[in-house]
Amino acid sequence: MELKFDPKNPKYQYITEDSEIENSLEKLEKESIIAIDLESTGFDPYTSKVLLIQLGTPEISYIFDARVLHLKENERFKALMENPKTIKLMQNGKFDYGFLKYHFGIEIANIFDVMLAEGILTAGLKGSMGLISLRNLVSQYLETDLEKETRKTFENYTGKITEQQLIYSALDTLMLFPIFEQQVEKLKNEQLVNIAKLEFAVTRVVAEMELRGIFINVSRWRDIIASLKEKRNKYAYDFQESIRQYYATNGIDLFGNSVDAININSQVQLMDLFNNRLGLDVPSTGDNILATIEHPVAKILRDYRGYEKLISAFGESLLEKVNKVTGRLHPDFIQLGAATGRFSCQNPNLQQIPRNSEEAPFRECFIPAPGYKLVVTDYSSMEMRILADVSGDQKLIQAVNDSDVHSFTAALMFNKEYSADFKKKYPDLRQAAKIINFGLMYGMGPGSLARQIGVTPEVGKEYLDKYFKIFPHVRSFLDTVAKNAVSKGWSKTPAGRKRWYNIPDKSEPDYNRRISQIQREAKNHPIQGTNADVTKYALVFMKDRLKKEGVDGFVTHTVHDEVVCEVREDQAQDWSLLQQEEMIRAGELIIKKVPVKSEPFVGDVWEH
DNA sequence: AGAGGTGGTG
DNA sequence: CATGCACCACCTCT
Known part of the structure; x- marks a missing residue:
């Protein structure tokens, strides 16, 4: 690929005088696409300083020395970053967004994130999950080596920015353009543009979520x-x-x-x-x-x-992870942490905090700041609704429309009358139906089904047959997804999110095992992936709505089908209805055949 | 340092 | 024959 810059000797302008700012901004404002990067003394915005901010065109990188320039007071600088018409190329933009928001009050708009784009384009493939380094992207797309050792020198810089550091900083914006161009083509070819737009919108929510953090008692x-x-x-x-x-x-x-x-x-x-x-x-x-x-x-x-x-x-x-400055937890949400499109969460993983129990009510320790409330919404039996929707199975649609899916399923399977007190009358039958309902979404076979319920494998197979006789379109949907995944090498959600599979060669010794694995993953992907799509739309809608309504509130947490906001006390009750509204609106974008349900909870602890 | 086992969440 | 999805943290052991 032909580069518009010399990797050995990139063009840059190092700006250390306020009088030079306007001149560079004038050039940058003419561009429809600029690249943004930032060098800091560390990874935590609250305890680290911003050293350099690089804004680049395809040919040159303008390197603003944030230590000496008065950027915080520069409205023109902020306006450029927040201009929704200018595309901002970034690598892991969440990081830079957080620093710029905290240190300069800037909220970058219209991000194209090459890390996220690559995650979308390679979801499910080995090495594609989570964080993809710019060095890897450069090596893959530009067949060039990007030196990354210099970054460490910013962590304990002594005052003077060296030429080596400037070259390094310049390359970080210059490299983004040719990667971007190739990724755009791929995204179009794979019909992943809408998913990319969703992820790019989500990344601002995630950045603010991490910045705000969560208060803990x-x-x-x-x-x-x-x-x-x-x-x-x-x-x-x-x-x-x-x-x-x-x-x-x-x-x-x-x-x-x-x-x-x-x-x-x-x-x-x-x-x-x-x-x-x-x-x-x-x-x-x-x-x-x-x-x-x-x-x-x-x-x-x-x-x-x-x-x-x-x-x-x-x-x-x-x-130990409580932030020294804020006194709050600021976990890392990895936007494409799972192959299905779900978030993962680290340091600490607040998506695996145990549910409240008598002896260990951990979630009760997650509380709002003084003067605020927590507003919690989750989707009710979302994955079952998705399965009903994507399969289009009339009986299952009817089942999820009733108040208790598992009871309704059990009634059909075991020839009982469905009633409001079914759960009380036949707890075992309901439990068996519940295991089947969930198990199917994971591609479970008759053997492990039998083991779960505690029946013989023969009976397990009978149950499955019975289930599929009642819900024939569930079977055909799952079978089709599994078959297509193997023949095409990918599966996708109704919203268009893809997951790829490495299809083994028939000569591989464990061919059958690996094909079965892929089939199970593929059956689960449209369901789990749609859940992720819906929740991500909800996050974006909520942030926008909070702003539009002028509510003093923040998205602080998400756990797959749940969103938690921290909202000023006097506004929390009213907001909770809007939060519910946005959850449902997001769901109904994708789920058309069954109603989407979500109840809001307002409280002083994290539970629902 | 990395793998495997165990177990927490959706 | 054995085959339930998606994660992350902590522990031990090599």
Whole structure:
């Protein structure tokens, strides 16, 4: 590919005088597409400084020294960044958006993010998930090596910006244009333009979500952990006491301190205990296995694990992530973290905080700032509605229209009268139907279905047959998706989001296994992926609506089919209805054959 | 450092 | 024959 710049000697203008700003802006304002990048002393906007802001054309990069220039007061600078008519090429724009919003009050508009574009174009393929580096894009699209070592020099810069740093900074904007041009063509060819637009709109919401963060009641959190530790320690002690007899130790060391027989957390040592010393024969030490074992040690271990899990995964380590400046948690939401289009979440992962329970009401520790409320909306049985919608199965559409899908399914399958109290009358039948309903969306087969419900494989197959006899279009839809995924190498959601598959060669030894894997993934993709599409539209709609209505509120969190906003107390109740409205509007963009439902909750803790 | 096991969420 | 989707964190062990 022909480049419009010399990678060894890129053109740039380093601007260190306020008087030079206007001149560069004038040039940039003439462009319909500019590239933006930013160099900072770190990754956290609250504790890091902005050093350089690069705004580029295809030929030249204007490097603004943010330390010495008065950019915050420059309305023209801000207007350019916020101009919705100018496309802003960025790499992981969420990062720069957050810094510019916090340090300069700038809200970049009309982003084209090459990282997200690549994620959309390669969803599901190995190495495409999550964060894709500019270096990789440059290597792939421009067959050039982009030196990235210089970035580290910004973290402990000594004052003077070096020529090497300027070259590095300039390349980061110049490289974006030729990548952009090729990606646009690909997006058009794959009919992924609308999905790209959605992701680019979402990235501003995500940036603000991360910037705002989530308030957490630290002392309450510590109290929960402390009480869990007490219980865990008791079970840890009981465990050591009950297994000591199987080991050549009296449990006391030379100094009179008690010493453990084995490391209770070691899977290897536990296997030795169960299989060599207790005379059992366990394939693993997972909870599903331990649950079937009569031995008292298994019971103690299960109890211990229940507490240990919560303490290790959600204990003090989470509190360490509280931001020193804001006192809030600012997790990373990875916009294309999942192959299906869902978000993933890290540092900490607030999408896996346990549901509230008596002993560990973790979610109750997530609270609004003083003077605010949390407004929570989630979609009700969204994936079932999606399955009904995409399959077009009249019976399933009818089932989700009724108040309880699983009961209705059970009634049809087991020839019972459907009634409002079905759940009470036939809890087992409902549970079986629920497992089938969910299992199907994951491509489950008769074997594991039978195992889940606790029936023989033959009965499991009967159930499946019965199910598909009632919902024939569900079967045909899933089969078609699976077949097409293998023949075409991709599947897509109604909104157009694609997921690709590496189809193995027939000569591969595990060909059948891998094809089955792809078929299951493909059956799930339109369902999980549509859920992601809908929630992402909802996020964009909500942010826009908050602004339009002048509500003092922020999107703070999302968990796949749920959105949490933090809204000023006196506005929260009214806003909750608008939040519900936007959730439903987003759903109805894509889901046409069944109603979309979402109830709003206003409260002082995160639960619903 | 990375893999495997275990278990938390939707 | 064995085959339930999508993630991330923590632990141990090599």
